[in-house]
Amino acid sequence: MSLTDLFGETADVVPQGVSLQRSVFSMEEISRQFTMIAEVLALSPPFRPCMRNGTPFGHDISNCGALGWISDTRGYRYSRRHPETGVAWSPIPAALRDAAMAAAARAGVADFVPDACLINLYGPKGRMGLHQDRDEADLTCPIVSFSLGADAVFALGGLERRDPVSRFTLRAGDVLVLHGPSRLRFHGVDRLRPASGPRHAILPEGGRINLTFRRAG
Numbered sequence: 001m002s003l004t005d006l007f008g009e010t011a012d013v014v015p016q017g018v019s020l021q022r023s024v025f026s027m028e029e030i031s032r033q034f035t036m037i038a039e040v041l042a043l044s045p046p047f048r049p050c051m052r053n054g055t056p057f058g059h060d061i062s063n064c065g066a067l068g069w070i071s072d073t074r075g076y077r078y079s080r081r082h083p084e085t086g087v088a089w090s091p092i093p094a095a096l097r098d099a100a101m102a103a104a105a106r107a108g109v110a111d112f113v114p115d116a117c118l119i120n121l122y123g124p125k126g127r128m129g130l131h132q133d134r135d136e137a138d139l140t141c142p143i144v145s146f147s148l149g150a151d152a153v154f155a156l157g158g159l160e161r162r163d164p165v166s167r168f169t170l171r172a173g174d175v176l177v178l179h180g181p182s183r184l185r186f187h188g189v190d191r192l193r194p195a196s197g198p199r200h201a202i203l204p205e206g207g208r209i210n211l212t213f214r215r216a217g
């Protein structure tokens, strides 16, 4: 049985620790979120990270919050400063932080206070390989992820890379929380449906913005 089936109508059989919250944000709220993100990006401009072997990522990122996730030839890690400007990240806008805390609470996690928000800026051909989020100090804190812009085909696996992967669509306004026994599930983005979803000047050619809130420190 795939998560597409599971998430279709029968939310009671979604794996423990996976909370898919559909259409949490209206188009007006998404538009306000785009504005907040644009303000963050004016202070913490998008940059293209690379893997440890020097291969550049396929998309730009930035961050807000006390800590920001970066990747370069020294590996994956959190940093207090933008790797190119050397300036501290701007704070997580209060409305976004509150929305992330509310999403965690709906998933059953009452005390989540994010100190890091990774901003993934996918172009129309954006994707992200299957991976685990494990650079955070406390891996018991949830991951709260907002989808904005184009639809994405999201891949969710198990706790081992070789575990079966289920795929389902994340649309603008959807929120996904991974917590508890699902906190370390492998996950990734197979592809976008670039013609879908709301557009914004942040991504003039279309694409998707993902905000991933974490407790990093």
Ligand SMILES: O=C(O)CCC(=O)C(=O)O
Residues within 6 Å of the ligand: 118, 120, 128, 133, 145, 152, 154, 170, 187, 188, 189, 210, 212
């Ligand atoms: O774009 C997404 O929905 C997933 C992002 C993600 O997995 C990550 O930033 O670690």
